Amino acid sequence: MRIEQFLTDSAATYADKTAIVADGPRLTYAELDDLSSRLAASLARNGVKRNDRVLIFMDNCWEAVVSVFGVLKAGATFSPINQSTKADKLTFIVEDCEPSAILTQAKLMPVVTAALDGKADIFTASTHAPEGHCPRGASSLKDCFESEVREVEHGGIDMDLAMLIYTSGSTGRPKGVMMTHRNCEAASGSITTYLENTPDDVILNVLPLAFDYGLYQMLMSVRVGATLVLERSFAFPQAIFEVIRAEGVTGLPLVPTMAAMILQMRDLQPGFLPSLRYVTNTAAALPAAHIKRLRELFPGVRLYSMYGLTECKRCTYLPPEQLDRRPNSVGIAIPNTEAFVVDDSGTPVAAGEIGELVIRGPHVMQGYWRRKEATDHALRPGPNPWERVLYTGDLFRTDDEGFLYFVGRKDDIIKTRGEKVAPKEVEAVLHAHPGIAEAVVVGLPDPVLGEAIAAFVVLSDPNLSEREIIRHCSRHLEDFMVPKSIAFRTELPKTDTGKISRRLAAEAARVAQ
Structure with missing residues (x-):
């Protein structure tokens, strides 16, 4: 299945239901579907073709969500770029993936202008931008959203690239991780299965949509017909708590720094967010002490410790009922995935021994964009001659029951x-x-x-x-x-x-x- 089908199906079933809440504006599924179709038609008229790359350089706004699905409906590949990206890094990404279009916001147009440095062959559209900050020929996103509706016959299939998401570049230049529609469908389907997501869920996302953890909150929400509440940051937790209560949020994705901020607040009472059904954590493991205190603050809420990386989105999760027995574990492989630990020769190791984690599943990336050597290092022959599996570069061990424990990065x-x-x-x-x-x-x-x-x-x-x-x-x-x-x-x-x-x-x- 292609990812834009998530929206098409949910719009057909939940047309008048709120799909996106973002800093005031609220979009129904019908409106999100209509706006993204108009954007797709506008992109096609401006030369965007099947398999072209389109950069989405925005913060957590409703326009970013429309842009993702508009790009996919045009048959192209979207590449989400963090709003804090500076001109030199954006220049590198532009030169690396050669996008045919950039969709952005007015406040980010000076960065785009500096990065493009006079390149006139890249279609650029943004929210209204001040005079002098637009590249020559830049268009208005508002005009794109008001474009005539026309289905784009791009002929794409689910083996096409859906997204090109750049790693943070902790070592050297960032690499573009290539994920097909099939990869994204597999990952989102697996995660929504163990989280037991339903159309009744209301998911709050303060994580950047340019970060795959944040991006997948949007993809999973649209897939199941849930409501996504977008916020730009967690800098003021009390304001976020008010949003959670007002919107009846049921799902709260965290990273450890957010958990630490919550646990430093002294005036919170257990059960202060009564609508919550589950809390998730990834990016880095939560310390066991933090898990204990979060469970005290959120009684009855299912807390999921998870592990993943951009190259396959998610690898493991710990069923919440296992938290008491093994709070330091990141769990077992997500549904339809295999996770195992190997030594330097690629041979599986015994329980308790430390080795590198290997992931096998339909959500494993296709490789790094134009980085054959890096791709060959990460993707190596699997159990069958037709497949490659992902060597994560992370050190793990298992216990006697097969539950996984993160030890550290090889380089750390x-x-x-x-x-x-x-x-x-x-x-x-x-x-x-x-x-x-x-x-x-x-x-x-x-x-x-x-x-x-x-x-x-x-x-x-x-x-x-x-x-x-x-x-x-x-x-x-x-x-x-x-x-x-x-x-x-x-x-x-x-x-x-x-x-x-x-x-x-x-x-x-x-x-x-």
Whole structure:
């Protein structure tokens, strides 16, 4: 199935139901379907063809949702770009994927203009932009949305690319992850199955639509005919809580930084968001201590710990009924997926042994756009001669019942005193201290140890000292795993998607040395 069929089917069944709530405006499924069809016709008239790439450079607004489905209805491939992207990175993406169109907002037009640098062959449309900030020939999205309705006969099938989503570029230049309609259909179908999504769900999304976790909230919502409430950030949690109560939100996707913000608030009472049915977490594992406190705040709410990566969207989830038995686990493979741990030769390892996680399933990417070497490293021969499986680059272990545990990134492992240390193990102990809100652990060059373990923490108890933290770690960790230094911060460096960045923390520490 092609992804635009999600909208076509839901519009036929739930025409007058609210599909999108976004900062005031509300769109029904019929309106979303109509606007996206008009945009598709306008794109086609402006030269966008089947398999062309179209950049969607917007924040969480209703126009972004319309744009995704408009691009797909035109037979093209959409590429969501984070609104915080600067001109040099946007220039790289433009040169890398050669889009035929860019859809954006007025406030972002100066970045687009700088990135295009006079390129006149890329159709550009935005919300109303001030004079002087539009590339030559730029159009208005409003005009596109008012374009004559005409079905575009593009002839596309579900093996065509639906999206090209660029990784954050934590090492080197970002890579475009290629996902077909079939990949996206498989991933969204699997996730909505274990979350038990229905048309009655109201899903709140503060995560950027350019982040696959945020993007899939929209795709899954439209697939099942639910309502999606879009917010631009979680900077003011109390305002978001008011929205949740007003809209009767049933699903709340979190990342660990959002969880940490909630848990630092002292005036929240258990059950303060009574409409919630489930909470999900991915991007990074939630510390067990945070899981315990979230469950106390949200009694009766199903909490899903999950693990995934852009290259296949989602890999594993922990059934909520397993939280008490194994709070540190990220669970089992999602439906219609296999997840297993292998050694360096690709041979599955025994329970308890650490190895690389491999994913096999219909949601695995097609590869990296124009990056054959990187693709061949990530996608390798599978059990059958016709398939390739995804080597995630992440270290995992399983327990005796097959439940998976994230150990760390291969590149993150700290080698100290001749021992290997997974930063996540140290971070879990730090997070278990009630006076620590956030923590990240890195290895810093040391002439004696090879690498010294350094921890950066944000406190919820301002009276907590470095000595007390090290003493706490010494009670729960082997000697070689205890941090050699503790640095206090008011905040930790984060990626565009709100995930704590170990790389940026390490770079800042090395500069300060």
